[in-house]
Amino acid sequence: METTWQDQLRTVGLRVTRPRLSVLQVLAERPHADADTIVGAARALHPSLSPQAVYGVLKALVAGGLARRIEPAGAPALFELRVGDNHHHLVCRSCGAVADVDCAVGAAPCLTPSDTAGFVVDEAEVVFWGLCHGCRVGTPGETAQVLQHDDRGGVRA
Amino acid sequence: METTWQDQLRTVGLRVTRPRLSVLQVLAERPHADADTIVGAARALHPSLSPQAVYGVLKALVAGGLARRIEPAGAPALFELRVGDNHHHLVCRSCGAVADVDCAVGAAPCLTPSDTAGFVVDEAEVVFWGLCHGCRVGTPGETAQVLQHDDRGGVRA
DNA sequence: TCCTTCTCTTGACTCGGTCAAAAATGCACG
DNA sequence: CGTGCATTTTTGACCGAGTCAAGAGAAGGA
Numbered sequence: 271m272e273t274t275w276q277d278q279l280r281t282v283g284l285r286v287t288r289p290r291l292s293v294l295q296v297l298a299e300r301p302h303a304d305a306d307t308i309v310g311a312a313r314a315l316h317p318s319l320s321p322q323a324v325y326g327v328l329k330a331l332v333a334g335g336l337a338r339r340i341e342p343a344g345a346p347a348l349f350e351l352r353v354g355d356n357h358h359h360l361v362c363r364s365c366g367a368v369a370d371v372d373c374a375v376g377a378a379p380c381l382t383p384s385d386t387a388g389f390v391v392d393e394a395e396v397v398f399w400g401l402c403h404g405c406r407v408g409t410p411g412e413t414a415q416v417l418q419h420d421d422r423g424g425v426r427a
Numbered sequence: 428m429e430t431t432w433q434d435q436l437r438t439v440g441l442r443v444t445r446p447r448l449s450v451l452q453v454l455a456e457r458p459h460a461d462a463d464t465i466v467g468a469a470r471a472l473h474p475s476l477s478p479q480a481v482y483g484v485l486k487a488l489v490a491g492g493l494a495r496r497i498e499p500a501g502a503p504a505l506f507e508l509r510v511g512d513n514h515h516h517l518v519c520r521s522c523g524a525v526a527d528v529d530c531a532v533g534a535a536p537c538l539t540p541s542d543t544a545g546f547v548v549d550e551a552e553v554v555f556w557g558l559c560h561g562c563r564v565g566t567p568g569e570t571a572q573v574l575q576h577d578d579r580g581g582v583r584a
Numbered sequence: 585t586c587c588t589t590c591t592c593t594t595g596a597c598t599c600g601g602t603c604a605a606a607a608a609t610g611c612a613c614g
Numbered sequence: 615c616g617t618g619c620a621t622t623t624t625t626g627a628c629c630g631a632g633t634c635a636a637g638a639g640a641a642g643g644a
Contacts, residue, residue, distance in 0.1 A: 322623080327623090330622090
């Protein structure tokens with residue numbers, strides 16, 4: 271947040287454009303927005319913005335390392351600006367809300383599986399599934415936009 | 428594996444049908460197959476099987492707890508029969524190969540995030556990203572069917 | 585065996601996202 | 615402070631994965 275968006279863009283070799291600045295601002299305000307939400311919000315800043323432009327911008331940002339793409343199973347992809355700080359996510363089964371979690375046990379708890387089966391692991395991605403406070407208390411339908419109720423949850427990892 | 432597929436199906440209240448037995452057999456042979464692969468393989472056992480039938484069967488199996496659906500980011504969903512034993516997955520960034528991993532540290536290492544942000548967590552899903560032996564050694568293009576090379580990996584969780 | 589109910593088939597459709605060509609814009613250079 | 619080329623955005627077609635719905639067809643209890 272110290273450096274401006276402009277600087278950040280230039281640093282990774284991207285040109286500074288209105289669509290990009292708009293998307294960056296939207297992402298800064300909404301930490302876990304999906305492409306559609308971003309299009310809607312960014313249009314407030316740049317009315318003629320097309321969905322494809324947003325996809326293009328997001329792809330550029332992710333490729334440049336300014337944004338991260340997360341894909342909770344059964345939901346459209348979400349984007350966030352927190353990158354490189356090794357954190358995971360809590361996802362609400364009911365409303366799809368997402369919260370950041372710093373890595374659970376110490377530094378990198380799950381990075382080393384017991385048996386790597388010949389794989390060389392470079393990243394461990396953790397998603398915690400559950401219910402957010404609102405949905406538990408009974409304010410569903412508020413931010414509600416049910417994600418998936420497929421299998422009977424509870425496997426506990 | 429003691430009980431027959433038939434028993435398993437009946438146990439969860441599902442009728443025993445040819446499509447279901449075919450899909451179960453395919454899943455038993457290929458532990459992490461996607462819907463498309465299942466359709467192809469199952470047709471060998473039941474030629475008139477339609478893709479939608481497979482989707483229906485898979486949905487029923489997952490709902491009944493006989494199968495589990497996993498969705499690696501950027502790839503079609505995969506299905507497996509190992510359920511209820513709390514294991515995670517290794518996914519190859521290059522060829523999409525998937526291997527099972529028993530939970531890393533002891534029983535449930537990541538189940539309790541440091542700060543739950545008001546969420547009640549019931550499951551922690553872990554995906555280890557990396558390269559499988561074959562792709563590392565240089566046999567890419569073998570099982571190769573590149574998944575996604577989007578962001579420069581290496582965040583290490 | 586018959587009948588009810590669940591399941592499969594068939595086909596249309598949705599959603600999230602990509603691809604490609606052409607117009608427009610950023611910005612390095614003179 | 616213009617000018618020109620490469621990068622971006624626009625516009626619009628397209629694709630894969632999966633869902634939805636109606637009717638034909640089995641499964642299996644009575």
